[in-house]
Amino acid sequence: MTAAPQTSLAPTPVPRTTTVSGVCNGTLGELFQGPVTHRGRPGIGLVSFPVDRYAWAHFSPGPDDDPSPELAKAAAAVRLFCAHHGVRLPPGRWSRHSELDVGVGMASSTADIVATLRCLFALFGLPYDAAAVRAVLTGIERADSVFLDEFALYLSDRHEVVEPLGTRIGFHTCFVVEPGSIDTTAVTPLLLEHYRHRADSYRRCLDGMLAAFRRSDPVGVARAASTSAALSQEVLPKARYDAIVAHRREFGADGVFVAHTGRVIGYLFTQRLGRRRMDELSAFFHGLGHQCSFAWGGYGGA
Known part of the structure; x- marks a missing residue:
């Protein structure tokens, strides 16, 4: 068109x-x-x-x-x-x-x-x-x-x-950009095959995310985002995914998000990060070989 x-x-x-x-x-x-x-x-x-x-x-x-x-x-x-x-x-x-x-x-x-x-x-x-x-x-x-x-x-x-889905949800984030790039057009056939194989899991993930948006529940959205990131890891993996997931609770993050056909990965927080926690996250990601960034994502919220 x-x-x-x-x-x-x-x-x-x-x-x-x-x-x-x-x-x-x-x-x-x-x-x-x-x-x-x-x-x-x-x-x-x-x-x-x-x-x-x-x-x-x-x-x-x-x-x-x-x-x-x-x-x-x-x-x-x-x-x-x-x-x-x-x-x-x-x-x-x-x-x-x-x-x-x-x-x-x-x-x-x-x-x-x-x-x-x-x-x-x-x-x-x-x-x-x-x-x-x-x-x-x-x-x-x-x-x-x-x-x-x-x-x-x-x-x-x-x-x-x-x-x-409105403007009521928002998150504080800490994220990194891994090296390299992904050609979305080139990987589309691989994605479609993965989607067919994991259709039920994606359906449950999306149902949970839409339900969380409808009830203005950022924690529920973060949980569903983590599931979507895990499904993406099966087909287009991020190098630091396992380490980031393993330390999520340590940093009090509500979820993990990714650029599914990109190189971004990071944490979702429903509450504003304190200065000490920002220092700790910066040291953690530096130890993984990355400079992290902090940003506000979404619209509403804290």
């Missing part, structure tokens, strides 16, 4: 003449990734884990003759947006910045695209339209649900929301 040209008779929006920006958060992988059957069709379902790290896109109108973003996917997003809304990008210059690591499961590519689209909505004075964003993403890549600004069970291969 590609974004169709807009057929509205409304006048063409006039672009702004000052610099405008768009911002989108990335993720720390997923709280769940696995098989989901929706409307009678199987798909790959995600509950992405948004994080307070961001990608920015800026557009400054000016004399530049070729106002095309440097990144190919961002440039594709501009073309699809302009076709959908029946507008033309004025002369100007794009710039970007990102706090997200590339190729490790932080949704850096999707965040770049969504930041670009939000910048375009601001440039042309148009209201943000999640459906239009989803249509553009469909024309570019499989994507996370970072454009929604809430948790959701989302079919990444079909760009479809199965169930919105």
Whole structure:
């Protein structure tokens, strides 16, 4: 599916003449990734884990003759947006910045695209339209649900929301990024075979996670995330998974999470970490050969 040209008779929006920006958060992988059957069709379902790290896109109108973003996917997003809304990008210059690591499961590519689209909505004075964003993403890549600004069970291969899960859950996290990267397209056949083999386990895991979200139970969500991480370990293992799981109770973590097709792994905490505990976690991960990071993931909570 590609974004169709807009057929509205409304006048063409006039672009702004000052610099405008768009911002989108990335993720720390997923709280769940696995098989989901929706409307009678199987798909790959995600509950992405948004994080307070961001990608920015800026557009400054000016004399530049070729106002095309440097990144190919961002440039594709501009073309699809302009076709959908029946507008033309004025002369100007794009710039970007990102706090997200590339190729490790932080949704850096999707965040770049969504930041670009939000910048375009601001440039042309148009209201943000999640459906239009989803249509553009469909024309570019499989994507996370970072454009929604809430948790959701989302079919990444079909760009479809199965169930919105709200903004009531949030976690303090301590995580590391292991070396290397994973080609999601290349490992998809391996994942699908694993999903078929462990379908019942994934179904129970997802049922538990959705039930926990519905009752606003972060501990239950963390428990289900740990199960999803364990299932992922069977097919795309993380090198430090066993050590991290073995020390979870020692650090008082409520769960373990991973980027299922990435390199992120860490702890979920429902309560804010004290300074001493942060020191202890830092020493633990340093002993494993990694520099850890702390971040807020999700929306509501402590």
